[in-house]
Amino acid sequence: MRLYDGAIGQSYQVVDLGLEDNITRRLESLGINEGTRVEIFNKKRNGAVIIKVRGTRWAIGKQVAKGIDVKEIAQ
Amino acid sequence: MKDQISVAFVGNPNCGKTTLFNAYTGANLKVANWPGVTVEKKEGSATYKGSKLKLIDLPGIYSLTSYSIEEKVSRQCIMSDDVDVIINIVDASSMERNLYLTMQLLELRKPVILALNMMDIVEERGMELDLHRLPEMLGGIPVVPVSARKRTGLDVLLHAVIHHYQEGPAEHVVTYDDNIEDKIAKLEVVIKARYPDAANLRWHAIKLLEYDEEVMKHHPVDVTAIIDRNYEKDIINQKYDYIEEVIEDCLFYKKEKLASTDRIDEVLTHRIWGIPIFLGIMALVFFLTFTVGDFLKGGFEVALGWFSVTVSNLLSGLHAAGWMNSLIVDGIIAGVGGILTFLPNIFILFLALAILEDSGYMARVAYVMDGIMGKAGLSGKAFLPMILGFGCTVPAVMATRALEHEGDRKKTILVTPFMSCSARLPIYVLFADIFFEDYAMLAAFSLYVIGVVLAILIALLSNRIFKGKSSNSLLIELPEYKSPNARTIAVYVWEKVKDYLSKAGTTIFIASIVIWFVLNFGTTGMVSDISMSFGASIGRFLVPVLAPAGLGLWQIGVALISGLSAKEVVVSSFAVLFGISNVNSAAGMMQMSEALGAYGFGPLNAYALMIFCLLYTPCMATIATIRKETNSTRWTIGMVIFQLLIAWIGAVLVYQIGSLFM
Numbered sequence: 001m002r003l004y005d006g007a008i009g010q011s012y013q014v015v016d017l018g019l020e021d022n023i024t025r026r027l028e029s030l031g032i033n034e035g036t037r038v039e040i041f042n043k044k045r046n047g048a049v050i051i052k053v054r055g056t057r058w059a060i061g062k063q064v065a066k067g068i069d070v071k072e073i074a075q
Numbered sequence: 076m077k078d079q080i081s082v083a084f085v086g087n088p089n090c091g092k093t094t095l096f097n098a099y100t101g102a103n104l105k106v107a108n109w110p111g112v113t114v115e116k117k118e119g120s121a122t123y124k125g126s127k128l129k130l131i132d133l134p135g136i137y138s139l140t141s142y143s144i145e146e147k148v149s150r151q152c153i154m155s156d157d158v159d160v161i162i163n164i165v166d167a168s169s170m171e172r173n174l175y176l177t178m179q180l181l182e183l184r185k186p187v188i189l190a191l192n193m194m195d196i197v198e199e200r201g202m203e204l205d206l207h208r209l210p211e212m213l214g215g216i217p218v219v220p221v222s223a224r225k226r227t228g229l230d231v232l233l234h235a236v237i238h239h240y241q242e243g244p245a246e247h248v249v250t251y252d253d254n255i256e257d258k259i260a261k262l263e264v265v266i267k268a269r270y271p272d273a274a275n276l277r278w279h280a281i282k283l284l285e286y287d288e289e290v291m292k293h294h295p296v297d298v299t300a301i302i303d304r305n306y307e308k309d310i311i312n313q314k315y316d317y318i319e320e321v322i323e324d325c326l327f328y329k330k331e332k333l334a335s336t337d338r339i340d341e342v343l344t345h346r347i348w349g350i351p352i353f354l355g356i357m358a359l360v361f362f363l364t365f366t367v368g369d370f371l372k373g374g375f376e377v378a379l380g381w382f383s384v385t386v387s388n389l390l391s392g393l394h395a396a397g398w399m400n401s402l403i404v405d406g407i408i409a410g411v412g413g414i415l416t417f418l419p420n421i422f423i424l425f426l427a428l429a430i431l432e433d434s435g436y437m438a439r440v441a442y443v444m445d446g447i448m449g450k451a452g453l454s455g456k457a458f459l460p461m462i463l464g465f466g467c468t469v470p471a472v473m474a475t476r477a478l479e480h481e482g483d484r485k486k487t488i489l490v491t492p493f494m495s496c497s498a499r500l501p502i503y504v505l506f507a508d509i510f511f512e513d514y515a516m517l518a519a520f521s522l523y524v525i526g527v528v529l530a531i532l533i534a535l536l537s538n539r540i541f542k543g544k545s546s547n548s549l550l551i552e553l554p555e556y557k558s559p560n561a562r563t564i565a566v567y568v569w570e571k572v573k574d575y576l577s578k579a580g581t582t583i584f585i586a587s588i589v590i591w592f593v594l595n596f597g598t599t600g601m602v603s604d605i606s607m608s609f610g611a612s613i614g615r616f617l618v619p620v621l622a623p624a625g626l627g628l629w630q631i632g633v634a635l636i637s638g639l640s641a642k643e644v645v646v647s648s649f650a651v652l653f654g655i656s657n658v659n660s661a662a663g664m665m666q667m668s669e670a671l672g673a674y675g676f677g678p679l680n681a682y683a684l685m686i687f688c689l690l691y692t693p694c695m696a697t698i699a700t701i702r703k704e705t706n707s708t709r710w711t712i713g714m715v716i717f718q719l720l721i722a723w724i725g726a727v728l729v730y731q732i733g734s735l736f737m
Binding site: 023025026027028029030031033034036041042043044045046048050053054055056057058059060061062063064 | 137138140168169170171172175307308311312315318336337340341344345346349438439441442445446449454455548549550551552553554
């Protein structure tokens with residue numbers, strides 16, 4: 001599944017980053033890599049999400065959220 | 076010892092670099108609580124125990140790769156030989172992310188000193204940092220806890236700079252997997268052979284493995300035999316693996332508390348209420364600007380009236396020439412003084428903006444507005460410069476540097492001038508008060524709304540026409556909310572008030588004299604009837620063009636032309652044109668209303684005038700800034716023509732459609 005399809009309050013693990021190279025590298029240098037734990041804090045109808053990664057909150061646009069493949073972490 | 080040590084402040088956006096820089100240098104550079112406030116490199120100096128230091132404040136960066144303009148500025152500066160020591164400022168409450176840049180800096184093998192900022196938040200959250208283990212794991216570099224805001228630890232930090240300015244990390248900190256380390260070793264040999272003077276072989280080798288464009292371009296080496304693919308991803312991941320070890324070893328959670336920021340965000344970034352709340356906040360800002368500002372204004376008017384009469388009496392008492400009296404009282408005092416009476420409104424506007432910027436809400440606006448901006452092919456981040464545009468267009472245009480794509484940047488620069496800046500405020504306050512009485516605030520507020528809506532529409536349209544690649548890739552850090560800092564706010568507002576006063580003393584002062592001159596002199600020398608003056612001749616030239624907008628008076632032509640120097644000058648021009656000494660007072664307004672009324676100038680004309688002022692080219696300073704930021708004279712000229720055209724069309728539409736109903 002994609003981060004875009006995730007639910008508020010749920011934690012996920014990043015499986016793959018399928019974005020343009022430069023955005024992928026940018027995400028990686030921000031610490032969003034394969035295996036990283038991501039928690040969805042908030043979400044809008046148009047798909048922008050607020051996530052928490054490594055103790056930092058990020059607002060991420062729809063296109064980016066669609067390009068991040070994740071899997072659910074059992075809580 | 077060198078006679079001057081140059082020290083660069085490097086760190087993630089919004090970690091407190093500029094606050095620290097201000098604390099050392101006594102500078103008053105802008106500080107706020109959102110990522111990307113600093114877009115330019117700034118230098119200052121300090122001395123510590125007889126040693127001279129050159130301090131360099133840099134835009135915040137997340138990594139040493141170069142995606143946006145700010146990152147390029149910072150990277151170039153850090154890499155240059157001009158920097159002797161790097162002070163890496165780290166937000167201790169976000170250690171894990173901040174340390175990634177630290178790992179890259181350590182690979183440069185330059186002297187790095189870690190300044191741990193925001194330790195108070197760490198304590199508040201119930202976390203504890205092992206300050207002995209941390210330096211050990213960072214190659215033995217000095218680690219100094221500081222508080223940029225409370226100004227503690229500052230001396231210790233400079234002490235560390237003086238004593239360690241020649242020492243880099245003892246050895247490399249991150250060891251990669253065997254395959255990569257093997258390639259690094261091989262590459263080091265090749266690089267050494269090709270560039271015998273290369274200072275940092277390991278760094279060079281790592282950058283080659285990451286396919287770094289600049290390194291490959293400026294120091295090419297033939298390495299096809301060693302490098303089979305791009306290892307950037309592996310290198311990043313392994314750096315983070317090491318950081319996780321550091322965090323595990325050095326950071327302890329005594330008890331985890333739910334940050335209050337998350338609770339505030341549940342409301343402010345709500346999926347439905349987010350936008351209405353934002354609009355409400357902006358409405359409140361302008362409501363306060365008009366009501367509180369008007370409330371404070373009274374005192375200024377009385378003082379100005381008294382001053383004007385006293386000076387006039389004094390000059391007559393001294394038997395000064397009539398023209399001298401006229402220049403000083405009708406020219407300078409009317410022009411400059413009239414503008415000064417708007418200071419309370421300006422003050423309240425900037426106070427409100429300062430609080431907004433320092434609270435941490437700005438970054439949330441990028442999220443809230445992302446959907447609407449997305450339809451215009453922009454990310455929500457492009458809305459931040461637009462909000463700054465409510466204050467002043469010049470820094471707003473510069474703030475677009477934080478946008479990653481050149482196309483996004485140009486588009487944002489194109490629409491930012493439509494956001495109504497503080498210089499346009501006096502025009503609204505004055506004309507709305509004169510012609511709309513009880514509905515004055517509504518009339519003024521409508522102009523702000525029209526500006527925003529038009530800006531978004533134009534972005535939308537240009538997106539349709541130019542079919543640019545829609546990037547729409549919002550990626551912005553949301554900082555912790557904090558209660559605004561009194562000192563930060565005071566400095567911010569004082570800087571803006573100072574700008575306003577110095578503009579009154581320079582641009583507006585000179586413009587007032589020039590206007591007085593062109594109105595009092597004609598081809599025959601000094602004229603007693605201003606309709607014979609140079610000014611009238613120039614203004615008449617514009618009458619046919621402005622007539623369809625209900626602005627067909629030569630006086631308005633003069634005011635609009637002079638308004639190009641600064642928008643406030645439109646108001647001072649009216650004051651000088653109609654010889655009104657205290658334009659913002661009840662008597663002054665009455666005088667103006669009568670003078671204009673004699674030409675059949677009513678509320679509809681006034682509204683068309685305000686629309687024109689909202690939309691046409693803000694000022695010379697904006698034009699110069701846009702020229703500098705886009706680096707294209709053609710583009711800049713095109714934009715000015717576009718703005719004049721939009722302003723004319725807007726004013727004509729208002730007047731013509733309005734005439735049908737009135």
